[in-house]
Amino acid sequence: MAERYLNCIGGDWAPAESGEFFENRNPADVNDLVGLFPKSSSVDVDRAVKAAEDAFDAWRLTPAPKRGEILYRLGRILQDRKEEIARLMTREMGKIIKETRGDVQEGIDTAFYAAGEGRRLFGDTCPVEFRNKFGMSVRCPVGVCGLITPWNFPMAIATWKMFPALICGNTVVLKPASDTPASAVKLVEAAIEAGVPAGVVNLVHGTGSGVGIPLVEHPGVRLISFTGSSAVGRDIGERCGKRLKRLSLELGGKNAQIVMADADLDLALEGVLWGAFGTTGQRCTATSRLILHKPIKEAFLAMLVERAKRIRVGNGLDESVEMGPLVNEGQRRTVMEYVAIGKSESRLVAGGKPLAEGPLRDGWFHEPTIFADVAPSARIAQEEIFGPVLAVIDAEDLDDAIRILNGTRYGLSSSIYTRDVNAAFKAIRDIEAGITYVNGPTIGAEVQLPFGGVKDTGNGHREASHTVLDTFSEWKSIYVDFSGTLQKAQIDQD
């Protein structure tokens, strides 16, 4: 009998009002049923929002350093359970165990970073135009926040949203992706054990239409923080726009790594292998385009193809495996469709096939795949595939490489390998992206730097760093007049 997991509303673990459950299966072996999860609806969302509203006053009035102490405890609980959560996460979404350990570590880092903010949350004090008058600004909580997350970083992304929301004094309703609900249960269990009061963190499982849309449209939810595809982000943006609801969007990417002729080619090779095929290419920051300076193109491509063919694909719980399956059948179908498109547009030089033989027969595996001689405007160079498919494009010189890199509607992460400091700084200045790595791959963000992108990757917000506090708090400006007279600002004085 598979384990039944529950929603968490107002501190109580309970099934959905419908009494129905959905299955969560291991993408490396679909015979392995990870668990059954509540199939929730707008009724469960209403209850969760009510619980979050009821808990809000007591939580916002809890001193921020005290809220921080709870987050420190939560970080330590996640440290103690890192291995257990990582193994469960690999089972439910497929990425290799080294990466799921890293995903949990990101949650731990975020807990400690957000906890420290409990003693900062800085505002400004400013001079004002009159004597005996004082000006300052403080951060206030927003209210109930709806957090909607994707499946590719079940712990990192949920904590990037939840912990800053909590330290600012907000209460939250988390709706995790239905491919990774178990990791979310582990996070909420840890939060409650750490001392987060009942109703401050609520968890409602279910689909985008069954739970996501009701959460976005709920009048009691003041803010939506969403990470996922651009198509869904656009839909949520329209719904929030109509309701003048505060909204932070972290969406897709079509990230590129540039390799110039003067680069350390061995280093650049390690970078692109990790960036393109880590998490089976299912990272928002994955390297899906490789832009090669023409003089080194043939040599680099030969090295890359040789290494890509040797990547060990399999069940991510096996420590020797380097790449796991796609997250589900639909995601593998999408990859196969793009491979067919790629074959009609350019030259297949590695991979190109699903893997369904022997020990891989019951999972959603696919070969690491590389296309060469790809036109910058080709569909596989423009559209987010979210799988282990790399499009290699040639560039005449640095200007051409940057132009190609900038030539998509996305702008999340980017990378350049060069030993020329002038070229590096020109790239840093001219690349249109939220993140630029020099001599590092497009993946590998740390919590103390802002995370997010430009153009269709988002709507101008950033997660992580202190910049995330701007999403989860409202500014209040305060003027204190201790003159005992009416002092009129912005009026010509007699």
Ligand code: NAD
């Ligand atoms: P998705 O957009 O399909 O789903 C994301 C979440 O939204 C899920 O919880 C889903 O159930 C929910 N949802 C779906 N439709 C909804 C709707 N109409 N209203 C409200 N909620 C809805 O994305 P996914 O397949 O889970 O994740 C992959 C995508 O996420 C990729 O496009 C990737 O680039 C993006 N992503 C972006 C970042 C970033 O920080 N920029 C990070 C990770 C993933």
